[in-house]
Amino acid sequence: MTAEATEGSESTTGAEGTESPESPAKGAAPGPRALARQRRRATVARFWNEYRRHRAGVFGLAALSLFVLVALSAPLTVGSDVESVTNAPGQPLESPSGRFLLGTDQFGRDLLGLLIWGSRVSLLVGLLAAALSVTIGALIGITAGHFRGWYATVMMRITDWFLVMPTLVLAIVLATVLSRSLGTIVLAIGVTTWPTTARLVRAQTLAVESRPYIERAKALGGGHWHIMSRHVLPNVMPLVLAQTTLIISSAILAEATLAFLGLGDPAVVSWGGLLQDAREAGSVSSGDWWYLVPPGVGIALVALAFTLCGRAVEAVLNPRLGVSR
Numbered sequence: 001m002t003a004e005a006t007e008g009s010e011s012t013t014g015a016e017g018t019e020s021p022e023s024p025a026k027g028a029a030p031g032p033r034a035l036a037r038q039r040r041r042a043t044v045a046r047f048w049n050e051y052r053r054h055r056a057g058v059f060g061l062a063a064l065s066l067f068v069l070v071a072l073s074a075p076l077t078v079g080s081d082v083e084s085v086t087n088a089p090g091q092p093l094e095s096p097s098g099r100f101l102l103g104t105d106q107f108g109r110d111l112l113g114l115l116i117w118g119s120r121v122s123l124l125v126g127l128l129a130a131a132l133s134v135t136i137g138a139l140i141g142i143t144a145g146h147f148r149g150w151y152a153t154v155m156m157r158i159t160d161w162f163l164v165m166p167t168l169v170l171a172i173v174l175a176t177v178l179s180r181s182l183g184t185i186v187l188a189i190g191v192t193t194w195p196t197t198a199r200l201v202r203a204q205t206l207a208v209e210s211r212p213y214i215e216r217a218k219a220l221g222g223g224h225w226h227i228m229s230r231h232v233l234p235n236v237m238p239l240v241l242a243q244t245t246l247i248i249s250s251a252i253l254a255e256a257t258l259a260f261l262g263l264g265d266p267a268v269v270s271w272g273g274l275l276q277d278a279r280e281a282g283s284v285s286s287g288d289w290w291y292l293v294p295p296g297v298g299i300a301l302v303a304l305a306f307t308l309c310g311r312a313v314e315a316v317l318n319p320r321l322g323v324s325r
Helices: 003-017 032-051 055-072 111-147 149-164 166-176 182-190 194-207 210-221 226-260 271-280 289-317
Strands: none
Touching: 003 055, 055 111, 055 289, 111 149, 111 182, 111 194, 111 271, 111 289, 149 194, 166 182, 166 226, 182 226, 194 226, 194 289, 210 226, 226 271, 226 289, 271 289
């Protein structure tokens, strides 16, 4: 081989064989972050494959997606002026017609527009109240299962007290004492519906902390925060997710009940508020069914959709439940 060929071969090898220090070599194992992303994608794919086998869960998810889409598009489809009492387009308590598909309320407002706009408040309050409830329950459940001792005893006795007390009565007391607003409704529902989540999460925490790898983590110097956040929390999150979907339906029903009792925010339109307005207008005795039926059906359908989704999620995460598909 000539010197020129040798030099050309070396230069080619240097150009093609040299790789950037930032790019991994061909055939090299992926890094920890890439492996974590691959595991998350595989987990989500397995979850969806199992979830879609539950026909009731798929139906609930489709119905829920439709409700959410309608609620999000309310500013474009009906506009915020649908709540105005002074600019009502119709006569009070008109029956359903081509102009007003669901009739009008006692002020002459379009009930279909009010129903669509009220879905935003009902869904928002349900989601926020469920998030608050699950957060409180998960926090108390994890800490009581981890620390045990006198702290766990005190927390569980408080949890038992909330469990035996009527949830609706406590929510009514809080909504009565505090100012009438959506924040008050969210707080009243959230702080009265967490005990079930706390007990479930504590039981799961005790099961997780009895595993050998927790003892190894403690022996290697893992502190309380490390154990709870890196080992316990990821293992209880599936349970928390399933519990959230189930609590949302209860929160929506609780919001409707409080609004029906006149404890909601009078400045906003919600499905429970529409039922309260219908009661005050005497729709029950006068037979104005279009004022009563649509909000009630909306509440029932949304609660059913969340319940179906929650049961499907629970069945996927815990196949031993044997929920029918």
